[in-house]
Amino acid sequence: MIYGSIYHEKTYAFLPPRIRQALDFARTHDLGALPTGRNEIAGDDVYVNIAHYTTGERSEKIWEAHRAYIDIHVLATGTERIDVSHMERMEMGAYEEDKDFVPAEGDVTSSTIMRPGDFLICFPVDVHRSGVKVDAPAPLKKGIFKVKVE
Numbered sequence: 570m571i572y573g574s575i576y577h578e579k580t581y582a583f584l585p586p587r588i589r590q591a592l593d594f595a596r597t598h599d600l601g602a603l604p605t606g607r608n609e610i611a612g613d614d615v616y617v618n619i620a621h622y623t624t625g626e627r628s629e630k631i632w633e634a635h636r637a638y639i640d641i642h643v644l645a646t647g648t649e650r651i652d653v654s655h656m657e658r659m660e661m662g663a664y665e666e667d668k669d670f671v672p673a674e675g676d677v678t679s680s681t682i683m684r685p686g687d688f689l690i691c692f693p694v695d696v697h698r699s700g701v702k703v704d705a706p707a708p709l710k711k712g713i714f715k716v717k718v719e
Contacts, residue, residue: 570653570689570690570691570692571584571688571690572681572687572688572689573687573688574686575592575686576596576686578596587614587615587717587719588639588641588716590610590611590615591615591617591641591714592641592688594617594714595617595643595712595714600710600712601645601710603617604619605619605620605621606618613717614716614717615716616714617712617713617715618712618713618714618715619710619712619713621709621710621711622700623707623708623709624647624648624650624701624703624706624707625700625701625706626701627652627698627701630698630699630700630701631672631698632673632696632697633670633673633696633698634659634670634673634694634695634696634697635669635670635671636671636718637717638669638715638718639690639691639692639693639715639716639717639718640691640697640713640714640715641688641690641712641713641714642683642689642691642699642711642712643686643687643688643713643714644685644686644687644709644710645685645709645710645711645712646685646708646710647685647707647708647711648683648684648707648709649683649702649709649711650681650703651680651681651683651689651697651698651699651701652677652679652680652698652701653677653678653679653681653689653691653695653697654676654677654678654679654695654696655694655695655696656693656694656696658676658678659673659674659675659696660673660674661673662674671696673696675696680701683711693718
């Protein structure tokens, strides 16, 4: 997991090219103006899913992990809490290859409050639960960048 600001581009110059490409896109495009759903950047190697939903209780949200893609969460509007835990500390479910999705159960290791311009990179070993309310349920719009694991 790496947490930071899309505006500190020189700090993250060491990251792999595909991740930098996603962060550059987030910095140079208005994510709030993009249509909901998949938006192409570099085919299946890098793309962004634009999501619009209302945050809620932890108990309403699911834990997930991925194998084929790295997730980079970037908020356009609103705030949300994203919980993260190490895969080794979680009870992992069966991998659904067609969705690149692994359900999980377990306890929070770390929690981050996301605001517009923040990013959170979740690698395949980072089980995450997004959409958790900060103070009260609230709407948000965000980009979830999908970066193919090299």
